[in-house]
Amino acid sequence: MALPARGHAQTQTQTPRQAPTPTPTPTPAQAQYDIPAGPLAEALTRYAQQAGVAITVDADKLRGLRTQGLRGRYGVDEGFGVLLRGSGYAIGRTPAGYLLVPAATPAPQASAAPADAAMLPAVTVTGSQETALSPGVGFVARRSAAGTKTDTPLAETPQSISVVTRQQLDDQKPRSVSEALNYTPGAFTALVGATNRYDYVALRGFIDSSVDNSLLDGLKVLGDPGSYSSMQVDPYFLERIDVIRGPASVLYGRASPGGVVALTSKRPQFERAGEAQVTVGNRNRYEAGFDVTGPIDDNGVAAYRITAIGRSMDTQYRHVEEERFAIAPSLLLNISPDTRLLLQAYLQRDPHGGYHGAIPSDATITAAHNGRRILRSFFDGEPGHNEFTRTQRMVGYQFEHAFNDRWQLRQNFRYLSSDVTLQQVYGYGWAGPNTLTRYYSGANESLDAFIVDNQLQGQFDTGPLKHTLLFGVDYQHRHVDGWWESGSAAPIDAFDPVYGNAGLSGLFRANIDRKLEQTGLYLQDQIAWERWRLVLGGRHDMAKVSNLGFGAASRSEWDGSKFTRRAGLVYLFDNGIAPYASYSEGFNPSGSTARDGSLLPPTESRQVEIGVRYQPPRSSTLLSASLYDLTQDKVAARVLSPPYYQPAGKVRSRGLELEARSRVTDKLSLLASYTYTHMRYVESPEGVVGNTPYQAPQHMASVWADYLVFPGFTVGAGVRYVGTSWADNENSLKVPSYTLVDLMMRLDLSRISASLKGAGLRVAATNLFDKTYVSSCAGLLNCYYGEARNVMATLTYQW
Numbered sequence: 177m178a179l180p181a182r183g184h185a186q187t188q189t190q191t192p193r194q195a196p197t198p199t200p201t202p203t204p205a206q207a208q209y210d211i212p213a214g215p216l217a218e219a220l221t222r223y224a225q226q227a228g229v230a231i232t233v234d235a236d237k238l239r240g241l242r243t244q245g246l247r248g249r250y251g252v253d254e255g256f257g258v259l260l261r262g263s264g265y266a267i268g269r270t271p272a273g274y275l276l277v278p279a280a281t282p283a284p285q286a287s288a289a290p291a292d293a294a295m296l297p298a299v300t301v302t303g304s305q306e307t308a309l310s311p312g313v314g315f316v317a318r319r320s321a322a323g324t325k326t327d328t329p330l331a332e333t334p335q336s337i338s339v340v341t342r343q344q345l346d347d348q349k350p351r352s353v354s355e356a357l358n359y360t361p362g363a364f365t366a367l368v369g370a371t372n373r374y375d376y377v378a379l380r381g382f383i384d385s386s387v388d389n390s391l392l393d394g395l396k397v398l399g400d401p402g403s404y405s406s407m408q409v410d411p412y413f414l415e416r417i418d419v420i421r422g423p424a425s426v427l428y429g430r431a432s433p434g435g436v437v438a439l440t441s442k443r444p445q446f447e448r449a450g451e452a453q454v455t456v457g458n459r460n461r462y463e464a465g466f467d468v469t470g471p472i473d474d475n476g477v478a479a480y481r482i483t484a485i486g487r488s489m490d491t492q493y494r495h496v497e498e499e500r501f502a503i504a505p506s507l508l509l510n511i512s513p514d515t516r517l518l519l520q521a522y523l524q525r526d527p528h529g530g531y532h533g534a535i536p537s538d539a540t541i542t543a544a545h546n547g548r549r550i551l552r553s554f555f556d557g558e559p560g561h562n563e564f565t566r567t568q569r570m571v572g573y574q575f576e577h578a579f580n581d582r583w584q585l586r587q588n589f590r591y592l593s594s595d596v597t598l599q600q601v602y603g604y605g606w607a608g609p610n611t612l613t614r615y616y617s618g619a620n621e622s623l624d625a626f627i628v629d630n631q632l633q634g635q636f637d638t639g640p641l642k643h644t645l646l647f648g649v650d651y652q653h654r655h656v657d658g659w660w661e662s663g664s665a666a667p668i669d670a671f672d673p674v675y676g677n678a679g680l681s682g683l684f685r686a687n688i689d690r691k692l693e694q695t696g697l698y699l700q701d702q703i704a705w706e707r708w709r710l711v712l713g714g715r716h717d718m719a720k721v722s723n724l725g726f727g728a729a730s731r732s733e734w735d736g737s738k739f740t741r742r743a744g745l746v747y748l749f750d751n752g753i754a755p756y757a758s759y760s761e762g763f764n765p766s767g768s769t770a771r772d773g774s775l776l777p778p779t780e781s782r783q784v785e786i787g788v789r790y791q792p793p794r795s796s797t798l799l800s801a802s803l804y805d806l807t808q809d810k811v812a813a814r815v816l817s818p819p820y821y822q823p824a825g826k827v828r829s830r831g832l833e834l835e836a837r838s839r840v841t842d843k844l845s846l847l848a849s850y851t852y853t854h855m856r857y858v859e860s861p862e863g864v865v866g867n868t869p870y871q872a873p874q875h876m877a878s879v880w881a882d883y884l885v886f887p888g889f890t891v892g893a894g895v896r897y898v899g900t901s902w903a904d905n906e907n908s909l910k911v912p913s914y915t916l917v918d919l920m921m922r923l924d925l926s927r928i929s930a931s932l933k934g935a936g937l938r939v940a941a942t943n944l945f946d947k948t949y950v951s952s953c954a955g956l957l958n959c960y961y962g963e964a965r966n967v968m969a970t971l972t973y974q975w
Contacts, residue, residue: 207226207227207249207250209223209226209227209246209247209248209249209250209255210246210247210635211223211226211243211245211246211247211259212245212329212332212704213242213243213244213245213704213706213707214242214243214245214707214748214750215238215241215242215243215750215793216238216241216242216243216259216260216263217238217241217793217794218793218794219243219245219246219259220238220256220259220276221794223246223255223256223259224274227252227255229252229274230274231274231275231276238263238265238276241263242750243259243260243261243263244261245259246258246259247635247642248581248582249581252274253267256274260276260279263279264278264279265277265278265279266278266279306318306319307319307327308320308321308322308327308328309321309415309416309440309443310415310416311341311342311343311415311416312339312341312342312343312416313341313343313796313839314341314343314796314839314845315341315343315344315837315838315839315845315846315847315882316341316796316797316798316837316838316839317330317339317341317416317798318330318331318791318798320333320337320339320418321394321418322337322391322418322420322436322438323335323337323418323420323424323427324427324646324700324702324711325394325427325631325646325648325700326633326644326646326700326702328702330789330791330798331746331748331752331754331789331791332702332709332746332748332754333711333744333746333756334709334711334744334745334746334756334757334758334785335420335421335422335744335756335758335760335785336362336420336421336422336435336785336787336800336802336804336833337418337419337420337421338360338361338362338418338419338421338800338835338849339416339417339418339419340356340357340360340416340417340418340419341416342414342415342416344356344359344847344880345411345414345416345417347880347882347892347920347922348880348892348894348918348920348940349455349938349940349968349970350411351372351410351411351487352372352375352408352410352411353375353377353390353408353409353411353414353417353437353439354375354376354377355372355411356411356417357377357417357419357437358878358896359847359849359878359879359880359894359896360419360849361833361834361835361849361850361851361876362379362380362419362421362434362435362831362833362851362853363377363378363379363419364377364378364379364381364871364872364873364876364898364952365377365378366898366951366952366960366962367383367871367951367952367954367960368532368534368951368952368960369950369951369952369960369961369962369963370491370492370493370531370951370960370961370962370963370964371530371531371532371960372491372498372530373529373530373531373532373564374406374408375390375406375408375437377389377437378434378871378872379419379421379432379434379435379437380421380422380433380434380435380804380806380829380831380853381434381827381829381831381853381855381869381872382432382433382434382808382827382829383869383871383872389431389432389434389435389436389437390407390409390436390437390438390439391428391436391437391438391439392409392439392441392570392590393439393440393441393520393572393574393588393590394438394588394629395572395588395589395590395627395629396428396429396627396652397409397439397592398590398592398623398625398626398627398652398654399594399623400623400654400656400690400692400767401767402690402723402767402768402769403619403621403623403656403688403690404564404596404598404619404621405594405596405621405622405623405656407568407570407592407594408524408526408568409439409522409524410485410500410502410524412465412467412483412485413441413442413483413485413502413504413522414439414440414441414442415440415441415442415443416440417437417438417439417440418437418438418440419435419436419437419438420435420436420437420438421434421435421802421804421833422434422435422758422760422783422785422804422806423435423740423742423760423761423762423781423782423783423806424436424760424762425715425717425738425740425760425761425762425763425764426698426700426713426714426715426740426741426742426760426761427698427700427713427715429650429652429694429696429715429717429719430694430717430719430763430764430765430778431762431763431764432762432764433762433764433779433781433783433806433807433808433829434806434829441504441506441520441522442467442469442481442483442504442506443481443506443508443518444469444470444479444480444481444506444507444508444518445469445470445479445481446470446471446476446479447469447470447471448469448470448471449468449469449470449974449975450466450467450468450469450470450974450975451466451467451468451972451973451974451975452464452465452466452972452973453465453466453970453971453972453973454970454971455487455968455969455970455971456968456969457489457966457967457968457969458965458966458967458968459489459490459491459492459966460488460489460490461487461488461489461490461966461968462487462488462489463485463486463487463488463489463970464485464486465483465484465485465486466482466483466484467481467482467483467484468481468482468483469481469482476510477509477510478507478508478509478510479507479508480505480506480507480508481504481505481506481508482503482504482505482506483503483504484502484503484504485500485501485502485503486500486501486502487499487500487501488500491530491531492552492553492961492963492964493531493533493553493554493555494553494554494555495555495557495559495562495675496528496530496531496555496557496562497528497530498526498528498529498530499526499527499528500524500525500526501524501525501527502522502523502524502525503522503523504520504521504522504523505521506518506519506520506521507519514577514578514579515576515577515578516575516576516577517573517574517575517576518573518574518575519572519573520570520571520572520573520574520590521569521570521571521572522568522569522570522571523568523569523570524566524567524568524569525565525566525567526564526565526566526567527565528564528565529564529565529566530564531555532564532600533555533556533557533600533602533603534602534603534953534954534957534958534959534960535550535554535556535603535612535670535958535959535961536605536606536612536956536957536958536959537903537909537950537953537956537957537959538956539670540950540959540961541903541909541910541911541912541950541953541959542909545606545609546609546610548671550670550671552948552961552964554670554673555673555675556601556602556603556612556614556668556670556673557600557601557602558601558665558675558676558678559675559676560675560676560678561599561600561601561616561665561678561680562599562600562601563597563598563599563600564596564597564598564599564600565595565596565597566594566595566596567594567595567596568592568593568594569592569593569594570590570591570592571590571591572588572589572590572591573587573588573589574586574587574588575587575588582634582635582636583632583633583634583635584632584633584634585630585631585632585633586629586630586631586632586633587628587629587630587631588628588629588631589626589627589628589629590626590627591625591626592623592624592625592626593622593623593624593625594621594622594623595621595622595623596619596620596621596622596623597619597620597621598617598618598619598620599616599617599618600616600617600618601614601615601616601665601678601680602614602615602616602617603668603670604957604958605957607667608667610669610670610671610672611667611668611669611670612667612668612670613667614664614665614666614667614668615662615663615664615665616661616662616663616664616665616678616680616683617660617661617662618660618661618662618685619658619659619660619661620658620659621656621657621658621688622656622657622658623654623655623656624654624655625652625653625654625655626652626653627650627651627652627653628650628651628652629648629649629650630648630649630650631646631647631648632646632647632648633645633646633647640705640706641703641704641705642703642704642705643701643702643703643704644701644702644704645699645700645701645702646698646699646700646701646702647698647699648696648697648698648699649695649696649697649698650695650696650698651693651694651695651696652692652693652694653691653692653693654690654691654692654693655689655690655691655692656688656689656690656691657687657688657689657690658687658688659685659686659687659688660685660686660688660726661683661684661685661686662683662684662726663680663681663682663683663684664679664680664681664682665678665679665680665681666678666679686726687724688724688725688726689722689723689724689731690722690723690724690725690767691720691721691722691723692719692720692721692765692767693719693720694717694718694719694720694765695717695718695719696715696716696717696718697715697716698713698714698715698716699713699714699715700712700713700742701713707747707748707749708745708746708747708748709745709746709747709748710743710744710745710746711742711743711744711745711746711758712742712743713741713742713743714739714740714741714742715739715740716737716738716739717737717738717739717740717763718736718737719734719735719736719737719738719765719778720733720734720735721733721734721735721765721766721767721775722734723767723769723775725769732769732774732775733775734765734766734775734777734778736765736778738763738778738780740760740761740762740763741759741760741761742758742759742760742761743758743759743760744756744757744758744759744760745757745758750793751792751793752790752791752792752793752795753788753789753790754788754789754790754791755786755787755788756786756787756788756789757784757785757786757787758783758784758785758786759782759783759784759785760782760783760785761780761781761782761783762780762781762782762783763778763779763780763781764778764779765778766778766779766812766821768812768821769821770821770822770823771822776810776812776821776823777810778810779808779809779810779811779812780808780809780810781806781807781808781809782806782807783804783805783806783807784804784805785802785803785804785805786802786803786804787800787801787802787803788800788801788802795838795839796838796839797836797837797838797839797840798835798836798837798838799835799836799837799838800833800834800835800836801832801833801834801835802832802833803830803831803832804829804830804831804833805828805829805830806828806829806830807826807827807828807829807858808826808827808828808829809826810823810826811823811824811825811826811827812824813862813905823861824857824860824861824862824905825857825858825859825860825861825862825865826857826858826859826860827855827856827857827858827869828855828856828858829853829854829855829872830853830854830855831851831852831853831854831855832850832851832852833849833850833851833852834848834849834850834851835847835848835849836848836849842884843883843884844881844882844883844884845881845882846879846880846881846882847879847880847881848877848878848879848880849876849877849878849879850875850876850877851875851876851877852874852875853872853873853874853875853876854874855868855869855872855874856868857869857905862905864905864906864907867902867905867906867907868901868902868907869902869905870901870902870903870904870905870952870953870954870955871901871952871953871954872901872902873898873899873900873901873911873913873952874899874900874901875897875898875899875913876896876897876898876899877896877897878894878895878896878897879894879895880892880893880894880918881893881894887924887927888923888924888926888927889921889922889923889924889927890921890922891919891920891921891922892919892920892921892922893917893918893919893920894917894918894919895915895916895917895918896915896916896917896918897913897914897915898913898914898915898951899913900912900913901952901953903953903955903956903959904953904955904956908956909953909956911950911951911952911953911959912949912950914947914949914951914962915947916942916943916944916947916949916962917943917944917945918940918941918942918943918944919940919941919944920938920939920940920941921938921939921940922936922937922938923936923937923938924936925937934973934974934975935971935972935973935974936971936972936973936974937969937970937971937972938969938970938972939967939968939969939970940967940968940969940970941965941966941967941968942963942965942966943962943963943964943965943966944965945965946964946965947962948961948962948964949961949962950962951963
């Protein structure tokens with residue numbers, strides 16, 4: 177469970193019992209509004225949410241009526257008047273809020289309602305504005321900034337975006353961001369099986385979209401995917417997760433073609449609230465966390481939030497643990513009506529980073545090696561040489577200033593430092609009928625990085641065209657240094673392991689020094705004309721990468737620039753259907769080194785996408801479908817032992833993605849997805865043209881449902897299907913498909929006793945039937961067992 181949602185729209189039906197009477201309440205102060213043209217009922221609902229007032233309307237009488245929208249600074253009554261102009265209706269005010277009345281009735285202070293008002297069903301909308309930062313309503317979010325860097329309705333964004341809402345995070349309680357995306361179309365989250373050390377996610381089949389393609393509050397997290405210094409943010413600290421599929425370089429610079437994962441932090445609120453929770457589970461899982469927020473003063477100037485968590489558990493592998501302690505304080509300052517500053521920090525310590533190894537396919541997928549399969553609990557390392565500790569520190573701010581009602585300036589900044597220590601013995605290939613060859617890796621790294629993004633946003637009209645213009649300049653710098661070491665270790669019996677004799681030999685240590693700098697200038701114009709929405713964008717990036725790699729005799733460097741483009745068009749039908757088409761480009765400077773130590777060239781990508789969204793007016797439903805054709809040039813492939821990268825040619829991914837998020841009834845909420853990915857090498861120096869890359873399943877599907885059994889008791893269940901994938905690029909062996917079942921039950925304990933008000937109990941299981949399966953392989957010698965059953969119970973108290 178999480179804090180009570182703030183920023184939700186709450187809708188209920190009621191029948192007014194008396195005519196409105198004048199109320200001497202003064203008109204609220206003016207505020208800035210941006211309500212697009214469209215159906216009148218929907219515009220009024222959105223306006224009431226933004227204004228923070230209640231309005232009672234007869235939705236049936238407004239069917240077919242449209243408004244030209246509202247943009248600018250208005251008082252509440254004045255804004256209603258603009259929206260209702262020419263509709264035949266005016267606004268009246270009652271003690272309970274605002275009410276629509278025929279234009280012939282005195283307005284805006286109506287003294288009487290129409291005669292039939294008491295007989296008509298009405299809709300009351302209360303709550304504050306839903307924004308791109310809101311947690312969503314149930315499983316549905318209507319707005320996002322991830323695809324445009326501006327607060328834009330999803331229906332007006334010409335690119336595939338899925339939003340994991342706070343409700344979904346609460347229901348499924350993932351312990352990593354990648355696990356949080358298990359029910360997201362286009363996302364393959366089982367790249368390394370049961371490991372939880374990094375947030376591996378492949379989007380649209382591209383495995384290099386893992387680790388480094390995360391955003392936190394609009395800024396790159398700035399880990400280094402070529403080293404061990406890749407960062408994580410725990411899902412408990414997040415309000416929502418937006419998944420953008422397809423190239424996003426026009427907004428964010430270097431990026432994988434598959435897309436990016438945009439994380440939004442919990443923010444301070446001016447309403448006092450808090451929660452504390454404890455979790456216990458199998459494999460000795462113990463977890464505790466708290467989340468408190470509220471105002472510091474009585475004038476709405478400052479608010480704070482402090483979120484913290486501690487977790488310890490055994491993994492499914494022998495002799496391996498996970499442990500984490502994290503805290504995130506933040507402070508929001510409303511310096512003036514037009515100026516706001518949010519100060520943020522995130523501190524995390526992972527004393528034990530879990531398991532990160534693999535075993536051969538002929539003793540996991542098959543028993544071809546000697547007629548036996550290795551147990552999924554097998555640990556190929558050494559207890560005395562198994563260490564992964566990570567300490568990460570992030571501090572930053574988000575600054576906003578409105579010059580007037582049309583132009584505003586934003587500056588976002590973050591500084592990151594981390595320290596990582598590694599000792600790992602791992603198996604790679606067979607030494608004998610029962611024994612695995614083993615190697616040793618060690619590392620000690622420090623990372624320093626910062627990023628700043630300056631944005632100027634303006635709104636203006638050119639004739640009938642309404643523009644939202646965004647101009648930005650961002651700069652990022654990342655530096656990793658330290659040392660790596662490697663060597664050989666004694667073989668181990670994979671079927672009857674005996675530990676305590678690592679037998680390390682041939683140790684070699686060398687310094688590493690990796691740097692990246694990137695400066696980007698970007699321009700975007702969102703143009704609205706009647707029902708059409710056009711997005712045009714371009715960006716020029718200048719990047720420099722340098723690398724003193726492990727054992728390299730000299731430093732390798734790449735210095736260059738790239739211009740990327742984007743265009744997309746949406747048409748908004750009155751019934752909520754919004755088809756779109758888009759073109760986008762991407763690039764990603766490589767920090768990967770070839771066998772001779774030289775840097776590989778940057779990858780480049782291009783995508784054409786068509787799709788459609790359907791959001792029925794006044795409903796909690798979002799349906800979406802997309803078809804795409806995505807190509808990446810200059811692909812790099814990793815060779816695991818000895819570790820280096822090599823050019824792999826060109827890859828093309830074509831696919832279909834379907835998603836449904838809906839509150840079907842008052843009791844049933846549903847999310848479902850289907851993914852079809854047709855991925856092929858179209859150029860390959862290794863001679864695998866026409867083959868499918870490994871770790872790219874062709875079919876994936878999932879469904880999750882929440883059902884309110886009775887007031888206070890909810891049951892949720894999900895099914896996840898992952899189709900077959902290839903174990904290697906030569907397509908010599910397939911990884912079998914698998915289906916997993918998850919379960920959740922949530923009980924409001926106040927239903928048992930009034931003295932337990934605010935307390936709740938959640939019991940959940942992932943992989944409910946404890947299925948043993950291979951999640952994927954990165955070559956025939958590197959296969960990963962999937963996560964075994966996890967069962968947990970969480971007791972939460974909210975106030």
